[in-house]
Amino acid sequence: MTVADIIKRAMLAGLGAQEKSREFVDELVKAGELSKSDGATLVKEWASRAEESTKDIDLKIKDAIGGAFGKLNIPTREDLEKLEKKVQGLSARLSKVEGGAGKGGA
DSSP: OHHHHHHHHHHHHHHHHHHHHHHHHHHHHHHSSHHHHEEEEEEEHHHHHHHHHHHHHHHHHHHHHHHHHHHHTTTOOOHHHHHHHHHHHHHHHHHHHHHHOOOOOO
C-alpha cells in the first residue's frame, strides 16, 4: 500500500465520519433534542474541526516523508533541478571549449 493510498483512505474515513455526524445531528433535531439552528452550528463546527485535523495530518505526513527521504539520502526535486542546471552549465562551457579548440587546431 502506497502513502497516497493511506492518505486517500484516511480522507475517506474522515468524510464518512462527517456524514455520520450529520445523520446523528439530524436525528437529534427530529427527536426535538436539538434545534435546527443549533444542529447547523454543531455540524459546521465539527466540519471545521475535521478540516483543521485533515490539514494537520497532511502537514505531519509531509514532514514525516521529508524526514524519511532525508535519512535515506534520497535527493529532492530541488536537488535534481540544481544538478540539472549545473550539467547544463558544464555542457555549455564544454561546447565553447571544444568549439575554440577546433578552430585553433585547424
